[in-house]
Amino acid sequence: MFNEEYFRFKELVEEHLLHFLPEVDNKSITLYESMTYSLKAGGKLLRPVLLLASCEFCGGDVKLALPYACAIEYIHTYSLIHDDLPAMDNDDLRRGIPTNHKVFGDAIAILAGDGLLNSAFEAMNKDMLLYLDDMDKLKRRVRAIYEISKGAGCRGMIAGQIADIEAENKQCTKELLDYIHVNKTAALIKSAVRAGAHLAGADKKTFQDLDEYAENLGLAFQIVDDILDINGDEEELGKKTGSDQAKKKATYPCRYGYEESKQKVWELTDNAKRAMEHYYDNAEFFVQLADELAVRIK
């Protein structure tokens, strides 16, 4: 049941993922190819799936939420392209295929990232033009797009990336490690859930519960990712493991060890589930998703 639900959302996103990119002409074919190369590389599509699931949970129409779901995947993908650059993490492999700059060169990869970030906002802004005569729907969209811009920006994902770089090779305080975690990954995951709820016009209580869920899920997800970088299967992950240790990144398992990190994952997973459990069967998708993410570390 959970798998079918996830697949339904994921398939919807996959079918529409290129649909909201601006139409480019034949002189920008390299730009388009480099952007879509990374978009089509697959991945779990966790953020857009969460956005759609949150929207549907709050009574919204997932089809109308697609521009926002795809936009958040454009943002996630741009961040990976820039992260992988030689000037940043210098990674050769991502989602099982060579990283963007390995195929297109650094200059095109930088512009492909810029193009995806810009396209995300272009797609969402274009969608808003469709609702100029429907004040209620327009308001929801304005709130959703602001939510995403915040989560992706200098008080969200980008703040986390800067802190991550600055913490390399340094003794990292607990406070800084938490800051990196809250911002690098959890912020955009939280934005996805909040944006979905905004699009559906969620009531305050449901919004708060989803927010609590997303915050804990996002933090758990980052620690799982860091643990898998140590003991995960490279083929399964589609990228090289051990890179955090090599770069002396500030991560939970590096600071607290495997057992304590695992315990933290389960604690956060429990918090996430608890935020949603009073919705019983209606929130089954969210509860199971939290479990599924946690069991990846076995």
Add this chain to the structure above:
Amino acid sequence: MFNEEYFRFKELVEEHLLHFLPEVDNKSITLYESMTYSLKAGGKLLRPVLLLASCEFCGGDVKLALPYACAIEYIHTYSLIHDDLPAMDNDDLRRGIPTNHKVFGDAIAILAGDGLLNSAFEAMNKDMLLYLDDMDKLKRRVRAIYEISKGAGCRGMIAGQIADIEAENKQCTKELLDYIHVNKTAALIKSAVRAGAHLAGADKKTFQDLDEYAENLGLAFQIVDDILDINGDEEELGKKTGSDQAKKKATYPCRYGYEESKQKVWELTDNAKRAMEHYYDNAEFFVQLADELAVRIK
């Protein structure tokens, strides 16, 4: 009179330029410093000035247009930071001071650029939240932000940058050269003027005239820039000259020579002025601005 007008708009932008950046905490101080380093480096502020002038010309309130004016300067500045990177144009000097990556390193410069692009949309989206109960003002803002997202994106500035890179070291057709010109610089300049008109709720005829003006001005501006790269004064320009030739960039003067390029600038300048001359004194600012940009090549 013209100078005073330009100064009035420019000063307004300067006073508010940092105001619309997201508030960052002390863990993101490097991000903030790197973004503001490039923002504070000065420059003509042509795009935000044009946005404000266009808004005022159409009867709008320039103070309310400031988030959009500043956002377009964030976008312009991010594009310069990324353009200057070693992987792109590899420039050491910009606006008379070391380029962003020379001061902060490549990784921070990439993120500072990302941060500025994201902040531009975050600022404009945040502004829209203020007008959720004023349908007319909200509509104008939705149109303005979409205009800017288009001009900055994959059918605008980024398309021009990609074509520019791909044309390096190649025999460039007239068609490709025009494409680069239309997109690399003119697109965002046009967006600035169009966004200003949208914010003021301009009528169709005025919008079209301003559009015609901006298109010609933007193209003239790019050719002037390319000519100054050959025979301009380095100190006055605040950057090294001769770099287009060194990189075998596709530019007007490289392809058509100095005299023909100069003639093209005057032709475009005349077109720009003609689009606005039937407004007589009311459009004096725009007419003089076109002349001022053209006389830079003497």
